[in-house]
Amino acid sequence: MRALVFPTAVFLLFSLFTAASVSGNLSFNFYAASCPTAEFIVRNTVRSFSSDDPSIPGKLLRLVFHDCFVEGCDASLMLQGNNTEQSDPANRSVGGFSVIDSAKRVLEVFCPGTVSCADIIALAARDAVEAVGGPVVEIPTGRRDGMVSLASNVRPNIVDTSFTMDEMVKLFSSKGLSLDDLVILSGAHTIGSAHCSSFRDRFQQDSKGRLRLAGNDLDTDYANELMKECGSSSNPSVTVNNDPETSTVFDNQYYRNLLAHKGLFQSDSVLLRDNQTRKLVDDLANDQELFFENWSQSFLKLTTVGVKTEEEGEIRRSCEATNA
Structure with a gap:
């Protein structure tokens, strides 16, 4: 779509x-x-x-x-x-x-x-x-x-950062927002930061208190970097950038990050698992002007x-x- x-x-x-x-x-x-x-x-x-x-x-x-x-x-x-x-x-x-x-x-x-x-x-x-x-x-x-x-x-x-695709679609639909809007507005994660607690569901803690990656939909090097920054501490003040590449610029890097399996939240990574949303992620990753034009429409909504x-x-x- x-x-x-x-x-x-x-x-x-x-x-x-x-x-x-x-x-x-x-x-x-x-x-x-x-x-x-x-x-x-x-x-x-x-x-x-x-x-x-x-x-x-x-x-x-x-x-x-x-x-x-x-x-x-x-x-x-x-x-x-x-x-x-x-x-x-x-x-x-x-x-x-x-x-x-x-x-x-x-x-x-x-x-x-x-x-x-x-x-x-x-x-x-x-x-x-x-x-x-x-x-x-x-x-x-x-x-x-x-x-x-x-x-x-x-x-x-x-939206909770651990939401499945179905949960996000249901919520966005209740606000009059489409599947395309969901993908496009998720691009807001190209700026900003998040507390470590908001994506801890992507990691597990072993008996010695060390974090381990849960699942296989995160780039290993990126996951290691997140674990290094967050550590095993539950300190609520620790944050990381939503976009590990261009965190202070509003651009289409978010979608390139997704394709490289560097989506910070579970709710980001699920966009690659659906054929319709995956196609739009590909399109937006390859064309910043397309992202900007569609952002304008979805932001208006x-x-x-x-x-x-x-x-x-x-x-x-x-x-x-x-x-x-």
């Missing part, structure tokens, strides 16, 4: 149609009159934080996934408090919140009560990709912020999952709490 690629003019029309049909009242240049500098402020905030901390782009990209897959793209992940999404263990390693909060504070000065935290998250993830060499993606805005954030909603709605518009939500004064 090969992802569809359109000429630029046709793709623009496709994007407009998709945004209108999938995301209700979202629109391009939504803030043109009410806050014309909104996207500029978010982009500058992302670039400023990223120049100080190279890990920020990967964190922002992970943040949008974890927000949009639970309650839709409504900034529910930003809400703080007991039993909110942030309190679930699966979200404790999610970062980038300070970037969103910083952009929000500036926007509240120039355009109070106008730009939603949900839009800031989507725009910041888009700008993070661009900041590290990825494609420029136009996305519609007009999302409103949700008022519900429950830890109990997290686990049933996010991701950031319009379950959006709230008009009276469905609110524009928070602070991303950390509802206005009530």
